[in-house]
Amino acid sequence: MWVSVAVPFGSILLAMVVGGIVLVISGNNPLTTYQNIVQASITQPGAFEQTLISMTPLLFTGLAAAVAFRMRVWNIGGEGQLYMGAVGASGVGLFLHSWPAPLVVLAMVVGGIIAGCLWAAIPGALRAYLNTNEILTSLMLNYVALQFTNYLIFGSHSYWRDVSSPEAQVFPSGKNLEASGNFPGLSIRSLVIPLGLMIGVGLAFVLWGMIRSTKYGFEMRVLGDSPRTAKYAGIRTRRKIMSVMVLSGGIAGLAGVSQVGDFNHVLDPRGMQQAGYGYTGIIVAALARYNPLAVILTSFLIGAITNAGFALQGPHFPTGLTGTLEGILLFCVLGAELFTRYRLRWRPTREAPSDRSPGTGSAIPQPALAGGTPGGEAP
Amino acid sequence: MIATSHINDSLFVTIIVSAILFGTPLVFAGIGELLAERSGILNLGVEGMMLMGAVVAFWVSQKLGGPAWVVLLVAVLAAAVSGVVLSLIHAFVTITLRANQIVSGLTLTIFAGIIGLSSYVGAVKNLGAQPGKHQFNDINVFGLGKVPVIGPILFHQTAMVYASWILVILAAVYLYRTRFGLYVRSVGEAPDAADAMGLSVSKYRYVHTLVGGALAGVGGAVFTLQIATNWIDGMTAGAGWIAIALVIFSFWRPELLLLGAYLFGAFQGLGFDIQARTNITIPTEIWSALPYIMTVVALTLVSVGSIRRRLGTPAALGVPYIRGER
Numbered sequence A: 001m002w003v004s005v006a007v008p009f010g011s012i013l014l015a016m017v018v019g020g021i022v023l024v025i026s027g028n029n030p031l032t033t034y035q036n037i038v039q040a041s042i043t044q045p046g047a048f049e050q051t052l053i054s055m056t057p058l059l060f061t062g063l064a065a066a067v068a069f070r071m072r073v074w075n076i077g078g079e080g081q082l083y084m085g086a087v088g089a090s091g092v093g094l095f096l097h098s099w100p101a102p103l104v105v106l107a108m109v110v111g112g113i114i115a116g117c118l119w120a121a122i123p124g125a126l127r128a129y130l131n132t133n134e135i136l137t138s139l140m141l142n143y144v145a146l147q148f149t150n151y152l153i154f155g156s157h158s159y160w161r162d163v164s165s166p167e168a169q170v171f172p173s174g175k176n177l178e179a180s181g182n183f184p185g186l187s188i189r190s191l192v193i194p195l196g197l198m199i200g201v202g203l204a205f206v207l208w209g210m211i212r213s214t215k216y217g218f219e220m221r222v223l224g225d226s227p228r229t230a231k232y233a234g235i236r237t238r239r240k241i242m243s244v245m246v247l248s249g250g251i252a253g254l255a256g257v258s259q260v261g262d263f264n265h266v267l268d269p270r271g272m273q274q275a276g277y278g279y280t281g282i283i284v285a286a287l288a289r290y291n292p293l294a295v296i297l298t299s300f301l302i303g304a305i306t307n308a309g310f311a312l313q314g315p316h317f318p319t320g321l322t323g324t325l326e327g328i329l330l331f332c333v334l335g336a337e338l339f340t341r342y343r344l345r346w347r348p349t350r351e352a353p354s355d356r357s358p359g360t361g362s363a364i365p366q367p368a369l370a371g372g373t374p375g376g377e378a379p
Numbered sequence B: 001m002i003a004t005s006h007i008n009d010s011l012f013v014t015i016i017v018s019a020i021l022f023g024t025p026l027v028f029a030g031i032g033e034l035l036a037e038r039s040g041i042l043n044l045g046v047e048g049m050m051l052m053g054a055v056v057a058f059w060v061s062q063k064l065g066g067p068a069w070v071v072l073l074v075a076v077l078a079a080a081v082s083g084v085v086l087s088l089i090h091a092f093v094t095i096t097l098r099a100n101q102i103v104s105g106l107t108l109t110i111f112a113g114i115i116g117l118s119s120y121v122g123a124v125k126n127l128g129a130q131p132g133k134h135q136f137n138d139i140n141v142f143g144l145g146k147v148p149v150i151g152p153i154l155f156h157q158t159a160m161v162y163a164s165w166i167l168v169i170l171a172a173v174y175l176y177r178t179r180f181g182l183y184v185r186s187v188g189e190a191p192d193a194a195d196a197m198g199l200s201v202s203k204y205r206y207v208h209t210l211v212g213g214a215l216a217g218v219g220g221a222v223f224t225l226q227i228a229t230n231w232i233d234g235m236t237a238g239a240g241w242i243a244i245a246l247v248i249f250s251f252w253r254p255e256l257l258l259l260g261a262y263l264f265g266a267f268q269g270l271g272f273d274i275q276a277r278t279n280i281t282i283p284t285e286i287w288s289a290l291p292y293i294m295t296v297v298a299l300t301l302v303s304v305g306s307i308r309r310r311l312g313t314p315a316a317l318g319v320p321y322i323r324g325e326r
Helices: A002-025 A030-043 A047-070 A078-095 A101-130 A134-155 A166-170 A195-213 A215-225 A227-232 A237-264 A269-275 A277-287 A292-312 A320-341 A359-363 B004-009 B011-038 B046-063 B068-096 B101-112 B117-124 B150-154 B159-177 B179-189 B191-196 B201-227 B239-249 B254-278 B284-301 B305-311
Strands: A186-188 A191-193
Touching: A002 A030, A002 A320, A030 A047, A030 A292, A047 A078, A047 A191, A047 A195, A047 A215, A047 A237, A047 A277, A047 A292, A078 A101, A078 A134, A078 A237, A078 A269, A078 A277, A101 A134, A101 A237, A101 B284, A134 A269, A134 B239, A134 B284, A195 A215, A195 A237, A195 A292, A215 A227, A215 A237, A227 A237, A237 A269, A237 A277, A277 A292, A277 A320, A277 B101, A292 A320, A320 B068, A320 B101, A320 B117, B004 B011, B011 B046, B011 B150, B011 B159, B011 B179, B011 B201, B011 B239, B011 B254, B046 B068, B046 B101, B046 B117, B046 B201, B046 B239, B068 B101, B068 B201, B101 B117, B159 B179, B159 B201, B159 B254, B179 B191, B179 B201, B191 B201, B201 B239, B239 B254, B239 B284, B254 B284
Parallel strands: none
Antiparallel strands: A186 A191
16 A cells, blocks of 8 residues: 555655756756745745636646547547537637626536537547547547637637737737636635636546446446447447546536636637647546546646746746656656565566566566456556 | 749748758658557657757757768767657657557657757857857759759758758668668567567667657757857757657658658748738638648548558558567
């Protein structure tokens, strides 16, 4: 049992050491840098609220990836589903602007979810019924979705584009939502918690409960752990793949809804593309080992690093440092996953199997396969 | 308007020349990814490795003194080494530690990509502000560069373009005409059978992932040493993802990959060329989305039964190999 606690903390520690080495090589003091990160993401006034804002989209895209990956449906189209969710939510918000605010908010949420679901249904159907590799199709569709949103704002005079104001004639941008489409936040003293974050946290608990104790979730787990067992048990595999893909797409669509409703109040393709929340969400899910509740923690962690990166930007903290530190952390955690999946036993090297890798492979102890679920991503 | 002397400025020739210019990094990175995928390893870190190759090549070319061709050669080699180092992380994490290939590849792109190490190196070494000192120039082979049509296309290219053509031939011969090529295909299709035959699945996967990394690095170097002459954060602008699409679009075949690379390369400049000459405006977004839509269609077509066996995805792509697990 202690392994499952010690390993994540050990790998974070290792990541801090490796990151520290990179910092020293490039002439920075690791301790002050780490201290600055904590200050800029949590302890400084207003920093915690910014971190909550940074974590919100990652929470949704992380949950989207976690649900799909748990069942070994590799939806890496969260990025595109997020764009489509934003398109849907902003479209609905603009169209229904004269309705009462609570109805507009609700309609935007529904519109964004549907848009995300539909976009995910394409790779889902191709995978379920034609057995087309969903990793590749969902990835390709991210770029199609990106170009589609670019087209709406930069390439045409669409409903989403602001064509009236003088500035927008020179620098194309989206139409701003009316106040009715701005999501309310929950104020606790000086802290404002975005609506999206509350929905996301609630959703994490719902998904956790669903995977744990419903028939749907049970079938998901069976399919994820052993597709053959699922087949013999008569679980409808195709329908299941399709529905999980659509569910995942809807959750990723919510990330887009929250971007529009909570923060941007406009369809902003450039901003969404630069942020890359869809891809980072996959990392967030992997860090959480596809457990929806743990996604809350890991999205906070990555959100904090991202936020610190923005806040500290300057000569001692160039932009590139954020991704570098995140990457080191993720590789350490990914590598350490092996130790939680397999029990480690030492044995004489002459018995080492021949299919081991050369070079680096010999530097680590040969893991003896004992217990655990080999190969899978399943926790 | 189109006299013999001007034919080399015609729309047709211009498009092909610009297709080759933008297609060359795709050829390098694409062949690299193709080799890795043939062995069963999906590496989504291509974008990160290309950016790292681009920044390292630029850095070395700025630092080093000496004859231009030596500097350029060393710069390209350094870019290849940076790709090897990055892909070694991916290989170690996915082959030895058997972690998820998708997650590891995406991590690699975040680690090395636009908000990662490549941008960090560029900032620390202050490369963004520097104009480039060296770049690959067109070589007028046998003085045939002015020959109508084929001159500018075949005989007036840079050393990198000629190298990419040789690479495609080598890769095709390797995969289809050598024993090792047969072995690597079997490792990607049926690792358990390959293992039973006595092949080391891990060794083949390591070697091809690292070669893939090296070529992605070289592809990145084309950006800083040929297409542009300076360093900008994230300057590959998605070329790594196009390279991944390209591998699928070409059904994992080097000779088709070359054609695909130039087709996708053409789309990058095509919108501007057509608009400038004919006044027909087709939104650039459509040109940009086309390679990806075509890839999805191609991928769907080859998932249908009989075609799948001849042209389809390597069966073990993305699946970690664990001896004894069925």
